Amino acid sequence: GENVEQHPSTLSVQEGDSAVIKCTYSDSASNYFPWYKQELGKRPQLIIDIRSNVGEKKDQRIAVTLNKTAKHFSLHITETQPEDSAVYFCAAHNAGNMLTFGGGTRLMVKP
Amino acid sequence: SAVISQKPSRDICQRGTSLTIQCQVDSQVTMMFWYRQQPGQSLTLIATANQGSEATYESGFVIDKFPISRPNLTFSTLTVSNMSPEDSSIYLCSVLSRGLPDGYTFGSGTRLTVV
Numbered sequence: 001g002e003n004v005e006q007h008p009s010t011l012s013v014q015e016g017d018s019a020v021i022k023c024t025y026s027d028s029a030s031n032y033f034p035w036y037k038q039e040l041g042k043r044p045q046l047i048i049d050i051r052s053n054v055g056e057k058k059d060q061r062i063a064v065t066l067n068k069t070a071k072h073f074s075l076h077i078t079e080t081q082p083e084d085s086a087v088y089f090c091a092a093h094n095a096g097n098m099l100t101f102g103g104g105t106r107l108m109v110k111p
Numbered sequence: 112s113a114v115i116s117q118k119p120s121r122d123i124c125q126r127g128t129s130l131t132i133q134c135q136v137d138s139q140v141t142m143m144f145w146y147r148q149q150p151g152q153s154l155t156l157i158a159t160a161n162q163g164s165e166a167t168y169e170s171g172f173v174i175d176k177f178p179i180s181r182p183n184l185t186f187s188t189l190t191v192s193n194m195s196p197e198d199s200s201i202y203l204c205s206v207l208s209r210g211l212p213d214g215y216t217f218g219s220g221t222r223l224t225v226v
Contacts, residue, residue, distance in 0.1 A: 032214075042219075046216075089153060097159070097207065099156070101155075102153065104152075104153045
């Protein structure tokens with residue numbers, strides 16, 4: 001089955017700096033890659049996603065890149081703010097309608 | 112995207128008992144799923160809830176422990192049976208409304224503590 005690896009597990013940045021979280025996946029048939037933000041005690045919220053036919057997608061301060069050949073995708077957050085502090089999960093969706101999650105990254109933005 | 116109502120939001124249960132969690136969606140959805148999130152961990156898929164038939168369980172999860180019902184396209188239940196402290200987790204339902212254009216939506220979760 002699909003295996004999704006996520007790095008780093010924790011990330012601490014200064015407010016205003018950029019943050020990058022990387023994920024790799026194993027199933028070349030995976031075709032949809034969402035990123036979720038989970039604040040303490042709350043449900044995961046979709047923040048951005050990318051389809052396998054696209055290499056990059058941007059939404060204000062958040063961008064995601066996908067390298068299908070290498071089977072990895074990354075989340076980029078620019079101009080980080082304290083409210084960006086949360087746990088971020090990447091995921092990969094395959095043709096069997098299964099969503100497999102990475103292990104999560106705890107992002108801490110220091111004011 | 113779909114709006115999900117999941118309940119209870121939390122419960123404290125005695126070991127050996129069972130708890131049924133409900134997931135109600137405001138519209139008909141293609142797929143419904145149940146996840147477990149152990150403390151400080153990622154989300155692990157328990158099973159896909161199939162409308163009108165038996166759920167499809169992932170490796171490590173069995174029907175006797177986690178019976179699932181999905182009587183229609185808007186409702187599903189997950190039961191955690193014969194609970195032990197190791198079952199203390201957050202349980203989340205998730206739906207895929209109209210395929211990938213809408214993506215996956217999650218319920219607010221049920222925080223279960225077994226004592």
